[in-house]
Amino acid sequence: MQIYTSLVATCISTIGLFASGEWRTLHGEMNAFSTGRLSYVTTLVWTAYSFVGSHSVAALIVFRDKMNGVKIIATLMALRGFTSYIYQNYIDNSKARKTRANAEGATNDSLC
Structure with a gap:
């Protein structure tokens, strides 16, 4: 639920x-984050992890549930999926920036 x-x-x-x-x-x-871009992304990733991984951890603490192999694998799969999602967004963003920079460079060259 x-x-x-x-x-x-x-x-x-x-x-x-x-x-x-x-x-x-x-x-x-x-870019304006006081401790840098990497720190900003790391903060977001750990915040998301706390929400993704908190269900099994909360069950361990609150209900005194036992951590078994299925829960460990489910938590690891959720983390891997989230990490893959973030990494793919990073790759797509990098490609888009390169394409944009190349297009702007070509436009500036044709104007000269």
Whole structure:
């Protein structure tokens, strides 16, 4: 039940982020982060991990549930999926920046 609540909250937050246009300022926010871009991304990753991995950890603490192999594998799979998602976004963003830089360079060369 908790997963559905988190999923709905994530969807609503994501829709709100794009509907408000605030997603355009995320790059500037990352660059303005006082301890650097890597620290900003690391903070986001660990925050997301705390939500992804918190269900099994909370069950261990609150319900005194035992950590078995299935729970460990499920947590590791969730982390791997999330890490893959973040890495693919990084690759896509890098390619888009290179393409944009090449297009701007070609435009500037043709104007000269």
